[in-house]
Amino acid sequence: MTNPAVDWSPADHPEAIAVSEIQWWERAAELALLRMHDSDDHRISWFSSRQIDARQLILALRQLLAAVPLVDGRLQELGLDQALNALRQAKQEYERALPGLTEVRNALMHFEAWALGAGHGPQKRCVAGGAPAREVASKFWGFAYDPAIETISLGPYTISVDAVAGAVARLADAVYAAARTVDRRNAVDLGADAKNALRAEGVSTDEVPSFPRLIVRSDNRLWLSLILDGHDEEAEHRALADRVVRALHAANIRLICPELPNERDVAGPLARGGALFCKRAPR
Structure with missing residues (x-):
């Protein structure tokens, strides 16, 4: 069992x-x-x-x-x-x-x-x-x-x-x-895992205009946001956000919206330009 x-x-x-x-x-x-x-x-x-x-x-x-x-x-x-x-x-x-x-x-x-x-x-x-x-x-x-x-x-x-x-x-x-110090190291390691997961799914973290941005802030959390091209359609922003969420979910990385911590559709806030923090999901 x-x-x-x-x-x-x-x-x-x-x-x-x-x-x-x-x-x-x-x-x-x-x-x-x-x-x-x-x-x-x-x-x-x-x-x-x-x-x-x-x-x-x-x-x-x-x-x-x-x-x-x-x-x-x-x-x-x-x-x-x-x-x-x-x-x-x-x-x-x-x-x-x-x-x-x-x-x-x-x-x-x-x-x-x-x-x-x-x-x-x-x-x-x-x-x-x-x-x-x-x-x-x-x-x-x-x-x-x-x-x-x-x-x-x-x-x-x-x-x-x-x-x-x-x-x-x-x-x-x-x-x-x-x-x-431990928190910051954990966040840095999580960032590396997140980048690898995104790249494995064909989502670049290094190119503009539309790409995920990962940064460890002063709170020692890893934050993710999308740098969105204003010329893209809303549907394209949502499609990119969905790909990001799926890729991270497959790597047991969860995205949390600070304003709506219990929100299940985290791709929505992400597609609208919101910053979400990452945490490892229980295995």
Whole structure:
């Protein structure tokens, strides 16, 4: 049995998911910071709301890093080495600005293991080196936010809260820039496939007066329009548009009219001089 094609899947564009998710977690970190700098919320009994928000901040900060591999993988696949190096450098700078972030997050997330000295990473290395698990548990414990000096600490790790906003903004910008690089490369590759499909059907992309024009715009989408000869009849414009649509459809390339995204007769707007953007159709 053949599975039906779906119009969209997050697996198609992991770089877009990376941008979306990092923006959510960036805002989560921003909200936690704002709350940490307020007075304790007295609707919470017996516990400091700022300590709670500090924990949430750590989780949000570590989640930002989870977006990086999604873009990193696409950059590797496409051979975009310069953008890949820039992204990895941004990740390293983020981790240097927030030392011990992953370990602090792990201690919070896996407290059932870290409380016993049975955590992975530094705890496991200490135990393997002969340290008693009870001693190791004590060494990597004691999460606290100190509003007087603006630090979050756990065991040997200390993170400056003042460094958070800048580090988050720089990493988010780096992920966004990397994703745009991927988008542009995808659009360029799509343009090459579209040209080949049109030429295979005898539709020239290089001659005037009537020919398809393909261009990657600043939005990193591939746009197609027809350069129409004013002397041609409307029927000739429509015939050319129909040929273009058929050729691209055969190559699994779909044309989308931005004003009428659900329009099925895309040859009509194309024949009237409209610009449509291209996307790969699900196979």
